[in-house]
Amino acid sequence: MIQLILKRVALGILTLLLVSALIFAGTQLLPGDVASAILGQNATPESLAALRQDLGLDLPAWQRYFSWLHGFVTGDLGMSLANRQPVADLLWPRFGNTMALAAYAAIVSVPIAVLLGLAAAVRRGGVFDRGINIVALAFVSLPEYFLGLLLILFLSVQFNLLPSLADTYSGMSFGDWLRATTLPALTLVLVTVAQMMRMTRTAVLSVMDQAYVETAFLKGLRTKRVVLRHALPNAAAPIVNVVAFNIAYLITGVVLVEAIFNYNGLGRFMVDAVAKRDLPLVQAAAMVFGAAYVILNSIADIAAIALNPRLRHPR
């Protein structure tokens, strides 16, 4: 088992490297280069050459890739083109905000979704199962901004319960922070619970169809015991994957939600950087999002290996 986990970690690191190469390649698609994009109409051949040397653009692409990667690993993310500030100072606080919002949403949505999914799977084909499936299908189809706007309209404009903008600042009390971020978190919860619940249901049902579950029922065990002792341990690994998939989704889902509620997170920051075509910012933000995604998926796989009863008790 340890060997399997080590293999997975190595694969994760390799994936991170490939992801970084792909993101770097993606940012090099620009016809012409950054220097002419910055200087625009005022460019003279001399100023272009000077700026290229300044930005290291005279080096070949692979050399720039490695120096970028080296900077990334050592914490130097380069300078923003728009305001000449270090990217790291701008990026990490916002990344913290984004993770806080995603964590808030995940802490609420994961238990609800897993319980609902289990309940629907156990009562397969029943009224509860069919009802909740239709509701879930509707919620899966609703875009984040539709839900977000509805929540703003009802909870903040009509009943004035919660603020419509997620204004946060450092040194804010935890209660105030919760109040400010509840609407965006709730939007994320509504979107992910539906998806996660449907996937949990499918995962549990595929275990419930196995022969050993049928055997357990035929032995005359009660449903509760069959589900908790026989089905659930084997469904744990797929459920962990479902949860990880949705938390990974949360990380990018926040981009839209941050835009709706004007939340000061990495997603909105990256969107602004794309609009301003601020290359070092976009590169760094993409790498942070990509890394978070890869790391989460690796953790999920490792948890799934650790939870698999057959791997935990090798014969």
Next chain:
Amino acid sequence: MRAKLKAIPISAWLGLSIVTLNLLVFVFGPMLAPYGMNEIVGAPFDPPSGQFWFGLDQNGRDMFSRLLAGAQMSIGVSLAASLISFSIGIPLGFVAALFGGWVDTVLSRVVDTVMCIPVLISALVVLQALGSSVPVLIFTIALLDSTRVFRLARVVAQGISVLEYAETARLRGESLGWLITREILPNALPPLIAEFGMRFCFTFLFVAGLSFLGLGIQPPFADWGGMVKDNQQAILYGLYAPLFPAAAIALLTIGVNLVVDWLLNSGNATQGVDR
């Protein structure tokens, strides 16, 4: 035939009528619009009335006319992207499945790597480099989404190519082209059609989301995601303006999902549902 029609559940009928309605609006929308999409007909955010069914937008343009005209961009861009993504993903997936060996390994590894990055993040990187325009949007989304199509097409083709009739055709000495078009494609169609619905939903929501972020379809074109963004502030004054385009997006997505759900549950098209 009659029994078949009766077997279609109500939810699927609902889905089919929503999809049909949207396709009609997509084709005839601009002709039906009572006002021009950039024509200013009154004061900003005038509430809905008999003359202006959904009220006016932030510039005093008729919301109903803009919804009808915007269907062209919102549905057209995502339809084009889905079609291109299928015409890239299916042939490559079939070739990977039939050739196997290094062709399969190389294609699959490339696809796996691209899929390691969230689609939105990859799209933002490309849009940063190339700027946002309709062709860039269509091709970026098509390329990124074709990875999902590739995976499904590959799995389905692998499943079919080991079946007896495909084996027989291969032993008869049929060419690769025959195998793909005559043996694999017809039998792979049901799962691929259901997948097309799902991929369309995804690209449609994706394009609308990018436009909502201001990075998708650019003015002067009207599109639903951009209309939500432009009218967003009105919600703070209790006005429904941004809810109309948002509801139009939600309605079409629900409609397609209902149809896909029915397709997946009815036939044996359940294999390889991958999102």
